[in-house]
Amino acid sequence: MEWAARAAGIEPWLLDECQLAVGDLAETIALLVPGECDAETQPLHLWVEERLLPMARMDEESKRETLLTAWASLDQTGRFVWNKLITGGFRVGVSRQLVARGLAAAQNQPLGVITHRLMGDWQPTPAWYQSLALAEGERDTSRPYPFFLASPVEGDPAGLGPATDWQAEWKWDGIRAQAIRRAGQIHLWTRGEELVTDRYPEVARVLQRLSRDTVLDGELLQWFPGETWPRPFGQLQKRIGRKTVGKKLLADLPVVFQAYDCMELEGLDLRERPLRERRRLLEELLVGKTGDSLRLSPVLEGDWSDLGEVRQQSRQLGTEGLMLKRLDSPYRDGRARGDWWKWKIDPFSIDAVLVAAQRGRGRRASLMTDYTFAVWHEGKLVTIAKAYSGLTDEELVRVDKFARAHTREKFGAGRTVEPVLVFELAFEGIQRSTRHKSGIALRFPRIARWRHDKKAEEADHLSALLALLPTEPAQPAPKTGDLFPDWVP
Numbered sequence: 312m313e314w315a316a317r318a319a320g321i322e323p324w325l326l327d328e329c330q331l332a333v334g335d336l337a338e339t340i341a342l343l344v345p346g347e348c349d350a351e352t353q354p355l356h357l358w359v360e361e362r363l364l365p366m367a368r369m370d371e372e373s374k375r376e377t378l379l380t381a382w383a384s385l386d387q388t389g390r391f392v393w394n395k396l397i398t399g400g401f402r403v404g405v406s407r408q409l410v411a412r413g414l415a416a417a418q419n420q421p422l423g424v425i426t427h428r429l430m431g432d433w434q435p436t437p438a439w440y441q442s443l444a445l446a447e448g449e450r451d452t453s454r455p456y457p458f459f460l461a462s463p464v465e466g467d468p469a470g471l472g473p474a475t476d477w478q479a480e481w482k483w484d485g486i487r488a489q490a491i492r493r494a495g496q497i498h499l500w501t502r503g504e505e506l507v508t509d510r511y512p513e514v515a516r517v518l519q520r521l522s523r524d525t526v527l528d529g530e531l532l533q534w535f536p537g538e539t540w541p542r543p544f545g546q547l548q549k550r551i552g553r554k555t556v557g558k559k560l561l562a563d564l565p566v567v568f569q570a571y572d573c574m575e576l577e578g579l580d581l582r583e584r585p586l587r588e589r590r591r592l593l594e595e596l597l598v599g600k601t602g603d604s605l606r607l608s609p610v611l612e613g614d615w616s617d618l619g620e621v622r623q624q625s626r627q628l629g630t631e632g633l634m635l636k637r638l639d640s641p642y643r644d645g646r647a648r649g650d651w652w653k654w655k656i657d658p659f660s661i662d663a664v665l666v667a668a669q670r671g672r673g674r675r676a677s678l679m680t681d682y683t684f685a686v687w688h689e690g691k692l693v694t695i696a697k698a699y700s701g702l703t704d705e706e707l708v709r710v711d712k713f714a715r716a717h718t719r720e721k722f723g724a725g726r727t728v729e730p731v732l733v734f735e736l737a738f739e740g741i742q743r744s745t746r747h748k749s750g751i752a753l754r755f756p757r758i759a760r761w762r763h764d765k766k767a768e769e770a771d772h773l774s775a776l777l778a779l780l781p782t783e784p785a786q787p788a789p790k791t792g793d794l795f796p797d798w799v800p
Contacts, residue, residue, distance in 0.1 A: 312326055312327070312330075312336070314375050314378060314379065315340045315343070315344055315382075318344045318345075318379055318382055319340075319343040319345070321343065326339065326340075326343065327723075329342075329343060332677070335672075336394070336398060337391055337394030337395045337398055338391055338394075340382070340390065341387050341388075341390040341391035341394055342387070344382045344390060345382075345383075346383055346384065346385050346386055346387065346389070358381075358393065358396075359396065362377060362381065363393075363396055363397060366397070378397070381393050410429070411425050411426045414429075414443060418443050418444050420443065420444065425443060426457050426644050429457075430454055430455045430457055430500075430504060452491075452493040452494050452496060453491065453493070453496065453498040453506070455489040455491060455500040455504070455526070456489065456526060456574050456575070456582065456642075457644040457645060458487060458489070458502050458645075459528075459642050459643050459644065459645070459647070459651060460645055461634060461636075461646075461651035461652055461653040462646060462648045462652055462653070463652070463653055463654075463655065464635065464652045464653065464654045464655075467615075468615055468618075468635060468654055469615045471635065471652070474613065474614045474615050474618065476637060476638055476639075477635050477636065477638060478586060478587075478590065478610055478635075478636045478637075478638055479611040479612075479613075479618050479621075479633050479634070479635055479636075480571060480608050480609065480610060480611060480633065480634045480636070481608070481611070481625070481628070481630040481632075481633065481634070482625075482630055482631040482632045482633055482634045482653055482655060483530040483532060483541070483569055483608070483630060483631070484532075484541075484543070484544045484629065484630060484631045484740075485530040485531050485532040485533075485541065485544060485547060486501055486502075486530065486531040486532075486547065486551070487501065487502040487528075487529075487530060488500060488501050488502070488507070488529060488530065488531050488568065489526060489527065489528055489529075489574070490514065490518050490525075490526070490527040490529060490568055491525075491526050491527075492518050492519070492521055492524050492525050492526075493524050493526075493578075494524070495519075497515045497518050497519055499511060499514060499515060499518075499568075501531075509554065509556070510550065510553060510554060510556060511531060511550075511556075511566050511568075512556055512561070513561055513565065513566060513603075513604040514531070514566060514567070514568045514604050514605070516604070517568075517600070517602065517604040517605040518568070518605070520600065521596065521600060522596075522600075523576060523577055523596060524575075524576070524577055524578060525573060525575055525576050525577075525596060526573075526574045526575035527568070527570045527572065527573055527574070527593070528570070528571060528572035528573075528574055528642075529568050529569050529570040529571050529572070529608065530568070530569045530571070530608075531547070531566055531567070531568060531569075532547065532567055532569055533547040533550065533565065533566055533567075534565065534566070534567040534569075534603075534606070535565055536565065536603045540628050540629050540630075541569075541629055542629070543629055543740065543742060544740065544754070545740070545742035545752075545754075546564070547564075547566070549564055550564050550566060565603065565604075566604070567603065567604050567605065567606050568604065568605050568606070569606045569607075569608050570593060570597065570605065570606070570607055570608060571593075571607075571608035571634075572586075572589055572590075572593065572642060573589045573590075573592050573593035573596060574589070574642055576592055576596065582641055582642035582643075583641045583642075584641065585638065585639040585640065585641065586637065586638050586639065586640050586641075586642075587638045587639065589642065590610075593607070594607065611633065618633060618654075621633070622654060622656060623656075625656045626656055631653075631655050631656065631739070632653065632654050632655035632656045633653075633654040634652070634653055634654070635651070635652040635653075635654055636650065636651050636652075637649075637650045637651070658737040658738055658739055658759075659737070659738050659739070659740070659741065659779055660735055660736065660737050660738075660759055661686065661695075661735070661736050661738075661771045661775065661776060662686075662733055662734070662735050662736075662762055662765060662769070662770045662771045663684035663685060663686050663695060663696070663733070663734060663735075663736050663770055663771065664684060664685050664686070664692055664730045664731075664732070664733055664767045664770045665682055665683075665684060665710070665728060665730070665731075665732040665733075665734060666683055666684065666685045666692055666694060666727060666728065666730050667682070667683035667694075667725055667726065667727045667728060668680075668681065668682050668683070668710070668711075668714040668725060668726060668728055669681040669682075669683075669724050669725030669726075670724045670725070671699070678707055678711045679710065679711045679715070679725075679726075680699065680702075680707055680710075680711070681697065681699050681725070682697065682698055682699070682710070682734075682758075683696075683697050684696050684697070684698060684734065684736060684756075685730070686749075686770055686771050686772055686773050686775070686776065687768075687770060687771070687772045687773065688749075688772060688773040688774075692730055693749045693773055694747075694748065694749060695747075695749045695751065695753060695773070695776065696736060696738070696752075696753045697756070698734075698736060698756045698757050698758050699757075700757045700758065701737075701758025701759060701760075702761070706761060710732070713728070713731075713732060714726065714728045717729040717731065730767050731767055732761070732767075733761075733762040733765040733766070733767060733769065733770050734758050734760070734761055734762060735758070735759040735760045735761075735762055736753070736756050736757070736758060736759060737756070737757055737758075737759040738753040738754055738755055738756040738757070739754045739755045740753070740754035740755075741753055741754065741776060741779050741780055742754070742780070743780065749773060749776075751773075751776055751777070751780070
């Protein structure tokens, strides 16, 4: 941004303010930095191959000269495209499934084959494009399958038909993953298509001991030997991102792979087989193989009434509710509705006061749409969460007007506001956090509704949130001096 500000002849702070108003850095630079009236005739792919890609190997001064040359020689549209490319923000709103359909048509391949081959680690090179047409036997043996995603149950699950047609399991609160054992090699992929085999060596070792090649769908959970239930997701987060895994970490934060589906066995794709058959093969595969690092997800028995009672125990047991899977269902790609449902428990909720607002991005750049909320503690407000979703467009406009008219202090793109408005926040979990002044962190907070019927002094207290924490050794309450209005965003 400093280079762009100099090229535009303005101070960096003014460029920053312009970006906040426009909502997009690439567009802001394209508007402010002067260039030619007519774009160069060089094709776009040559710009990428001859100018953009070599920048990765340049020193800072060479990068600066390349950028300045590009800005000076392109028109406004060309600068916008160039800036989008160099910032990695060139999004055109094309879904993954649409890309897969296009590639399948171009390669004359079944959609399922192309969807599978788009999984895993790849780079968009000519060699990769040609590899899409390779025979099945020449494929990358580390490649995972597309994950099958469940949809939330709407209303009473009894509307799905007899409970005997469904397989019920706990909905585990962990990291969705696929465990692959092919040709003696182990690969562990997350749902985000991140290869994490080296981060969970205890899981890799137990998978290596399996007698047959397979691909398993399941969940990574923190689970101590001898304990009946896994630890909360917040504990598992301590292993996420830890690329160096020593003996102490393995002992302090043990992880298991909880398997609940078998997608491939001895090279045979089982995804079109019914779930009841895949489950039987999974159970046969894991007989005598489960233990501290590999577990089989249990099946829950009963009619809808029984399962409803079991579901009510979810929060006490550290799960998110139940999964309902049709016994005759194949393993589909993506979020195909009708066969897999998640019957989650109701979220936690709290009434909190709006204490700060910040401008959004993109189409929300002109509105205050990113909010900070607080609850009471010892007569003052302590911030507990930020939330960005849950309000209608009309409500967003109304809150924006309030924030601008009742500003206490500005800080860059945001501002603290008079603590007047009350909102109900919904969230999935709560844990202690030393990074937050309140001493807690909420998981997936979002706005459930605007409490027009409540005044700020009627909002909840921090003690109500602390009461929701899982049982742990006592922790000191936050100091009054750390609370709002001394809040620092």
